[in-house]
Amino acid sequence: MKPMEIPTFQPRLRVLNREQALAIHTAALEILEKTGFRMEHRGALEMLAAAGCQISGDRVRLPAYLVEEALRSAPRQIALYDQKGNKTMPLVNGNPFYGTGSDATFTLDLETGQRRRVVLKDAANFAKLVDGLENMAFAMSMANPEDVPVEDIYVYVFAEMVKNTNKPIVFIADSGRDIAKIYDIACLVVGGEEELQKKPFVLNYSEAISPLRFPENVMEKLIFCAQRRIPICLPSGCNAGGGAPVTLAGALALGIAENLVGLVVHQLAGKGSPFLFGPNVSVLDMKSTVVSYGCPEWSLAQAALADMRDEIYGLPIWAFAGASDAKVMDAQAGAEAMFSIINAMLSRSNLIHDVGFLEYGSTSSLEMVTMADELVAMSRFFAAGIPVNEETLALEVIERVASGGSGSIFLMDDHTFEHFMEAQFLPKLLDRSRYDSWEEAGAMDLYKRCNIEAKRILSEHHVEPKPDEVLKGIDQILQGR
Amino acid sequence: MSDFKALTESVIKGDIKTALAETQSALDAGSNARDILDNGLIAAMDEVSERFTKGLIFVPQMLRSAKTMQQCMKLLEPLFQEGDVTSKGKVLIGTVKGDLHDIGKNLVSMMMEGAGFTITDLGVDVPPEKFVQKAQEVEPDIVAMSALLSTTMPAMPQTIEALQKAGIRDKVKVMIGGAPVTEKYAQEIEADSYASDAGSAVSKAKKLLGVS
Numbered sequence: 278m279k280p281m282e283i284p285t286f287q288p289r290l291r292v293l294n295r296e297q298a299l300a301i302h303t304a305a306l307e308i309l310e311k312t313g314f315r316m317e318h319r320g321a322l323e324m325l326a327a328a329g330c331q332i333s334g335d336r337v338r339l340p341a342y343l344v345e346e347a348l349r350s351a352p353r354q355i356a357l358y359d360q361k362g363n364k365t366m367p368l369v370n371g372n373p374f375y376g377t378g379s380d381a382t383f384t385l386d387l388e389t390g391q392r393r394r395v396v397l398k399d400a401a402n403f404a405k406l407v408d409g410l411e412n413m414a415f416a417m418s419m420a421n422p423e424d425v426p427v428e429d430i431y432v433y434v435f436a437e438m439v440k441n442t443n444k445p446i447v448f449i450a451d452s453g454r455d456i457a458k459i460y461d462i463a464c465l466v467v468g469g470e471e472e473l474q475k476k477p478f479v480l481n482y483s484e485a486i487s488p489l490r491f492p493e494n495v496m497e498k499l500i501f502c503a504q505r506r507i508p509i510c511l512p513s514g515c516n517a518g519g520g521a522p523v524t525l526a527g528a529l530a531l532g533i534a535e536n537l538v539g540l541v542v543h544q545l546a547g548k549g550s551p552f553l554f555g556p557n558v559s560v561l562d563m564k565s566t567v568v569s570y571g572c573p574e575w576s577l578a579q580a581a582l583a584d585m586r587d588e589i590y591g592l593p594i595w596a597f598a599g600a601s602d603a604k605v606m607d608a609q610a611g612a613e614a615m616f617s618i619i620n621a622m623l624s625r626s627n628l629i630h631d632v633g634f635l636e637y638g639s640t641s642s643l644e645m646v647t648m649a650d651e652l653v654a655m656s657r658f659f660a661a662g663i664p665v666n667e668e669t670l671a672l673e674v675i676e677r678v679a680s681g682g683s684g685s686i687f688l689m690d691d692h693t694f695e696h697f698m699e700a701q702f703l704p705k706l707l708d709r710s711r712y713d714s715w716e717e718a719g720a721m722d723l724y725k726r727c728n729i730e731a732k733r734i735l736s737e738h739h740v741e742p743k744p745d746e747v748l749k750g751i752d753q754i755l756q757g758r
Numbered sequence: 759m760s761d762f763k764a765l766t767e768s769v770i771k772g773d774i775k776t777a778l779a780e781t782q783s784a785l786d787a788g789s790n791a792r793d794i795l796d797n798g799l800i801a802a803m804d805e806v807s808e809r810f811t812k813g814l815i816f817v818p819q820m821l822r823s824a825k826t827m828q829q830c831m832k833l834l835e836p837l838f839q840e841g842d843v844t845s846k847g848k849v850l851i852g853t854v855k856g857d858l859h860d861i862g863k864n865l866v867s868m869m870m871e872g873a874g875f876t877i878t879d880l881g882v883d884v885p886p887e888k889f890v891q892k893a894q895e896v897e898p899d900i901v902a903m904s905a906l907l908s909t910t911m912p913a914m915p916q917t918i919e920a921l922q923k924a925g926i927r928d929k930v931k932v933m934i935g936g937a938p939v940t941e942k943y944a945q946e947i948e949a950d951s952y953a954s955d956a957g958s959a960v961s962k963a964k965k966l967l968g969v970s
Contacts, residue, residue: 380908382938394940421908421938430908451909492858518818519861563816566865566955639937 287662289371290623292577293584297526301581302589304530305537306341313338314489314538318496324545344537347544353591355508355551357415357445358476360466361741366414366445368553368593371583371625375598375618375653376415377403378631379449379482381641384420385606387732392604392640397422399641400434402735403633404441406643409738412653415445417482417630419641429755432458436751439466441740445478447630453497456481458754460505465750466743474506480553480628482595485513485535487520491542499539503547510553510595510628511539516568517578519561525578532556533585553628554592555582562602567637570600571613580624596626599649600634606644606724610635614645615652622656644727647734651706658702669700706730762789762798765830769802770809772822774829781830791837795844799827799834803872810957817865824872845876847967850898850930852880852889854913859906862936865956866902873960875900886913886920893926899967902959903949905936914939915947931966935959 293301313336316322322332331338357366366374384395387402400420407416418434425433431450438446439462450456463479464470473479483498485491495511502509515521515532522528536556543552558578562569569575579596586594598617603609614632621629631638632653633646663669674692678685687693706726708715715721721729743751765784768776784794806823809815838844849870853863860882871877878896880888893901901921905911914934921927931950934943944952951966953959964970 382908382940394942427909427912451907486858490858523818561861563818564813566817566862 283665285662285664288623288660289625290580290620291584292580292624293588295588298581298585298588301526301530301533301585304526305534306344308489308530308534309339309344309537310341311338312489314491314535316491316496316538316542318491318493318500320500321491321496321542321546324542328541328545339538339541343541347537347541348590348592350544350548351540351552351592352549353593355553355593357480357508358478359445360439360443360478362467362472362476364476366628368627371587371627373622373626373629373657374414375621375629375632375649376413376445376447377407377417377419377646378597378600378634378638378641379417379419379447380421381419381634381639382421383636383640385635385640385642385644387643387728387735390728392636394423395420395641396424397433397437400437401441402643403641403646404438405738405740406646406731406734408442408444408740409734410647410650412650412657413444413632413646415447415480415628415630416442417447418449419633419646429455429458431455432462432755435459436462436755439463439751440743440748443741445480447480447482447628449482450498452494453501456498456501460501460507461754462751463507465747465754470505477506477508477551480508480510482630483509483511484557485511485539487513487515487535488531489535489538491538496542499543500546503543503550503552506547506550508551508553509543510555511536511543512555512557512595514568515556515558517558517560517574518563519566519568521558523560525558525574525581528558529556529578529581532558533582552592553595554586554590555579555595557595557597558582559597567602569602570597570631570634570637571602571609571616573616576617576620576624579626580620583624583626593627596621596629597631598626598629599632599645599652600638601645602635602637604636604640606635606642606648606727610645611648611723614649615656618649618652619656619659622653622660643731643735644724647727647731648706648723651704655702655704655707668696762794762801765794765798766802766805769799769823769826769830770806772819772826774826777826777830778833781833785833785837791834792839792842792844795831795834799830800874803827803874807873807957807960820872821868824868827872846874846964846969847899848876848878848896849900849902849963850878850880850889850893850896851902851904852884853882853904853906854910854917855883855885856913857905857907857910858882859904862906862956863904866904866935866953866959869956869960870963873964875960875963886917889917890920890924890926893921893930894924898930900931900933900963902933902935902963904934905939908938911936911938911943914949918947918949933959933962933966 355368359365403419407413513535517528521531559575598621601610601613632649765780933951934949951962953962
């Protein structure tokens with residue numbers, strides 16, 4: 278009989294015990310039952326009232342059983358497809374998928390290195406770069422361009438992303454008006470509403486306002502997606518010390534309460550529609566008052582949320598990583614990016630956005646995305662753990678080399694040749710060359726190497742273009758016809 | 759001039775109870791309200807903002823000092839004499855139409871108030887006509903607008919235009935701020951000043967009005 282295989286332990290971070298997770302959950306339910314929230318969308322208000330919420334003045338109080346019902350009807354398996362219909366992002370079993378972020382006001386210019394205002398062409402470049410990077414699973418716009426009509430800003434960046442990547446897209450919209458246009462473009466790409474429902478390549482990212490405020494335009498988008506079975510997430514910006522209490526437990530409870538309101542309305546509007554769970558719990562920096570993208574708290578809160586997913590909610594979660602508060606891609610940027618990337622990996626977050634942001638999310642950087650791609654690969658390697666079996670223990674190889682004559686080295690052994698590709702992490706951008714060769718190659722730092730690699734991908738990577746009739750249809754939608 | 763060392767220290771520390779007691783005892787000892795304000799409270803807040811600028815204290819500490827000062831002001835206010843200038847200037851502030859975000863705007867309000875400005879806060883989702891109507895009523899020195907969403911930024915030039923049409927654009931300085939707002943944008947829409955955060959909003963406001 279063959280000996281049993283030794284299972285591989287894949288390192289997994291836990292930061293909450295069951296008691297902590299349950300206490301935060303019950304605190305969230307108490308917020309909804311006792312404090313209540315402000316719902317500014319009439320339709321949502323009517324649905325909530327009919328379902329059993331108490332409404333007095335502008336406050337809605339939501340009984341816990343509605344949360345339980347919504348958690349039961351929301352699907353635990355959400356999958357995003359690429360634009361050719363392949364299931365590339367099964368958001369189940371703690372699978373982590375990384376991608377870029379939304380809405381940067383500035384970008385680091387690839388040619389000059391200078392921070393400048395974002396234009397539409399930048400959205401195209403980021404989408405194309407994501408398309409060409411192995412470890413980036415989805416695209417967000419990274420751009421809030423100044424050269425398009427502001428009322429259709431999200432429609433323009435969505436169109437630009439569709440033209441420049443075939444990967445899944447996480448998109449932003451302003452209200453029910455522009456999300457309808459974006460939806461029309463998405464339908465065009467896959468050949469109709471039914472196709473899009475069956476194999477969604479888009480996920481909407483909307484935000485409620487902390488504390489406990491649900492504006493009309495945000496709810497329009499939520500209901501729009503629920504009715505059409507377009508996956509959506511609704512994390513509020515309940516940043517500790519800003520939109521929420523300064524202590525992480527309270528910020529998590531508030532953010533989860535806000536998310537549960539979103540989930541309840543969503544399931545009332547479209548029972549069984551996909552809803553990605555989770556708030557954004559970072560901190561408001563106590564000196565600058567920026568919302569930090571490099572702080573350890575956001576990573577810690579996110580790991581806590583992953584624990585709560587496993588203990589309680591069962592729904593795939595929204596997360597962030599690979600971003601920084603640094604203004605340039607320096608050592609701080611690298612350190613902060615890696616901190617959140619490895620944390621998101623080890624805590625098994627699911628949909629992980631904001632990769633490539635500098636300056637607390639105000640500046641996007643193609644170089645930063647390129648670097649993060651390699652850091653994700655490094656983290657994935659780490660999280661895979663150490664397979665222990667006959668082949669990897671390699672006792673025969675040890676015997677062979679140790680008892681071999683002079684000149685017998687592991688490097689020469691067939692075992693090395695056969696296994697080194699998967700046994701080792703082979704970096705592309707992180708430099709391990711000897712000093713002299715590094716100097717000869719131009720003594721370049723990581724920023725410079727990422728710059729060159731980003732430029733290479735943008736000039737060499739081929740994105741399979743959309744058919745002419747799709748492009749024509751997109752133009753017509755943009756022109757409002 | 760009296761010595762308000764204990765008062766200034768308690769304001770700097772954000773010790774409301776002691777600051778109120780010190781204010782009261784200064785009044786009881788015969789100091790006039792104007793003197794307590796200038797050489798006690800405002801001197802303390804100047805020190806607080808200097809420490810903040812140098813990175814020696816954090817925002818919650820500064821806000822606590824501002825709160826302490828405001829509490830003390832309540833004791834002084836009934837005692838000011840007519841003609842006493844007790845404000846650095848009047849500021850009308852709000853988040854623009856279509857935008858419901860107010861954390862940044864509230865922070866600016868509190869810090870300006872702490873620095874000695876008189877604030878009228880219109881809240882969020884403030885339409886241009888509301889800015890105009892209130893500006894005609896309170897005659898502010900500064901109209902300050904905030905926006906977090908790029909989609910609501912166009913309400914800023916619309917508000918400026920509304921001030922123009924009402925014939926009061928020249929009577930006020932316009933300040934703008936918020937995450938997507940830039941210096942360049944401020945120039946394009948012909949606002950008088952842009953501030954990137956609450957701390958610089960205070961110093962820019964002082965500069966606009968030529969006060970210290």
